[in-house]
Structure formats: C-alpha cells, structure tokens
Amino acid sequence: MVTFHYNFKITLFSLLCLISFINLGFWQLDRKEEKIALLENDLHFRSQIGSRPEFIDQNRVLSGTPLILQGTFDDRVILLLDNRIHKGVVGFEVHQLFHDESALNFIINRGFIPRGRTRSSPLDIPLMHNEMVSIRGHIYKAPKNPYLRKIEKLNYDFPQIVQSIDINILSNELQLGLFPFVVRLQEDQLGALPRSWVVSNMTPEKHQGYALQWFLMALAVFVAWIFFTFRRTNG
Template sequence: MNNTLHQKAPGYLLWLLFTLLVFSSLIKLGVWQSQRAEEKEQRLTRISQYQLEDARPLTQVLALEQQGLDINDMPVLLEGQFAPNALFFLDNQIDNGRLGYRVFQVFLSGQAALLVNLGWVPGSLDRQLLPRIQPISGSYSLKGNVRKLEAGVMLMEQQLPPRLLAANEWPLRVQQIEPEKFSPLIARQLLPFVVYLDKNEAIGYKKNWQAVVMPPQKHRAYAFQWFSLACAFLGLMVWASLHHHRQSKNNK
C-alpha cells in the first residue's frame, strides 16, 4: 500500500500544482482588470474636475510636476511658436477603419520644447507616400491637455539617427512617440510628455482622441469573465479529481 501511495504522490502533486498555478493566474488577471477599472474611474473623475478649471501656463504645470503632483490630463496654456520642419507622423493610427497618422510638431515655449498632437490625417495606399502636410509656422497661444506617454509594445526598437536632422529630412515617420530619442533630432531636450490640442482650437487636423479608450465598465466585464473562468476551472479540476479517485477505488 505504501508503494501505491508513493507512486500516486508525484502525479497528485503535479495535478495540485497545475491547478493552483492556473487558478491563481486567472484570479490575478481578474484583479488586474478590476484595478484598471478603478484607475480609469479615477482618471475620468479627474478629467471632469479639470474641465471646470482654467488652463494653467506651462511654467505653472512644470512647477506642479516638480512638487510631485500628477499632471496627466491637466489643461495647459502654451505660449510660443512651432519649430520649423520638426514634424512627426505617428504610424498605424486608425480612424473609423481607415489607416492614417497622428501628426506631432515640436512647439517652443520659452526654454521648453515639447511635442503637440495636432490631430489625425489619412494615409495613402502607397506606404512610401507620406501625407502632404506643411508644418505650422508662427506664434500661437494654444490650449490643450497634458498627456503622459505610456510605453507601447514594439517588436523592434526604433532606429533613429542620433543627430540633428536637416530640413530636407523632415517629416519623419515613427512607430512610437519617444521624446528622449527625438531630442537629438532637433538638438533640444523635449519634455517627457506631449500636449493634445483642445478640440476647439482652430489649427490642426481631425482631433479624434479620447481620454479613455476602454471604459471602466468594460474592464469590470473582463474581470468578471476571468473570475468566472477561475471558478469554473477550479470546479472542473475538483470534479475530475473526485471522479479519478472513485474510479481508482472501483478498480481495486
């Protein structure tokens, strides 16, 4: 009998470890989705509060960031001018099923340089052709919202020349907005966030962005699915274990 127990022990332990591993993974996914829902709700609440406030000058926004405050989505007032030529086309941006680009241009405000999202433009079927867009020139007073950048998933690292680009090398197609890597291209240090133009601003292109792409309700629905899968999986494994145990007893 002891030999039988020893023979069953490794298989039982593997069964138990597999069950615990899968169950805990499903629970973690559910918890993660629940946390994302809470984060989205907090962000939407913050955005609603910001809509009641006046835009702050960029210098004030930077001072608040230095104090450790979260400036994401904060309304900001930009005073300055666009840098000539420094135009970036963010690739693979979709609007109503159509492939295009998000257009970013460098804006100079005092000693600060930052990227401004001017909006979406359609792309060509010929991937070699970039949209025929002239850089915006002149001085402006613009309202927008700060957007902190989230790291995207890239299969390959962007290869960019570590030097100042000549006028005839613009515009530049990019796969991800990376101010730190873009800074050598304009010989100025870019701020680590971008500004999305206020939709009421006259300049720019199609301003089709949303603060939150996936609403909190959808995250909660996904969380419910993961928790349900975890419970169903655990129930199935318990049933399979009991069924196997009964069969083993009947075979004796």
C-alpha cells in the first residue's frame, strides 16, 4: 500500500528548488535566443559597407553597426584598458582618441599590446602621428561591469592605464564631446593591432545544454519529493 507522508520542510525546500531550477532553465533558453539574434546581427553587419557617423542615430544604433571614419588619431590621448588577454599573453587594449572630419570625436579600440615585465615598463605603442586617415570599424556596446565601483579620473599622463572605458566620464574629463560608444577598428585597417574579439563567449548550443541541465535537476527534485512523500508500506 502507498501512503502519503507530508513533510512541510521537505515540501517547501523542494518547491523552492523546483521554481528556481525551472526559472534558470527558461533564463538559459532566453539567453540562447539572444545569442542567436546577436550572431545574426553580426552576419548582417559584416555584409554592409558601413555608414558615415553623421547619418547614425545614436539613440537607436546597434552594437556591431559598421562605420567609416575620416580624420586623425590623436597621439596625445591614449588609454590602456587593463587585464586583457590575447593568445595567453596578458596586456592592454589600446583606446585612442580620434577626430573625425564630421566634427565628431571617437574613442577607437585599436587592439592589443602585451604588458612589459612590470607595470612601469615602457610599452611599444605604434603612434599614428596625427596623419589624415580613412578607417573602418564597428560600434561596440560594452556590457556594464557591476564589480567596478570606483569612478576613474584622468591624470592626463598618457598613455594611462584604466580598468574601464566610460565614455561619459571621458567626455567630461577631456571637456570634449564624444560619440557615446567605443568603435572597434577592423583588423585590416591602418593602425590596427592584434586582437581576439569574439561576438559571444558562449554559443547558443551551450545555453541550450545548460537549460536542459537545469530542467533535469528540476525533474530530479520532483522525483525525490515523490519518493519521500509517497511511500509503500507493508499491508
């Protein structure tokens, strides 16, 4: 005979785990759809030639939108984004001020340079000598880092090592209007440095796999609850 043995603590614990695991599973499925859309947008943008910045709606522009810029790199303002890794080597990503002929100003991510033996070691940063150039790149909307609490101030001793690139802060510090997003320079362009940028760190398939794991864990919790609640007794 199967009898019902209700245990409030086991039931509550099982219910909380069940809800959490199911929510995490659907969250992973949502992330999967986001990654699919992100990859599709990247393929779409790669097929486009690019637009001049004055024709871009800054309030609606998408990450990955290609741009064509004409102007000069400013060798006086170079920021080194810390803790970057390229092919197992620790270093910096070089972000440099660029003055476009449209009168707009940009922060251009040129790519990676390795760090010296110490943080005070001199770095080999190829300068652009303020020459007029035509370059191509794409807009990069960096995700916000919730662990960065400190607002960095410029010390105007360039190149300066920074932990993050905040366009609003840079604009105020430099007293210069800046395009609201970083532009990543294409790897075949003048001034480009090595890079290992990826559209997404995790494939849609991995998100689907994680979702399946969460759903299986939810099923395991439900089966365990059934086992402890409905028991077979003799007679």
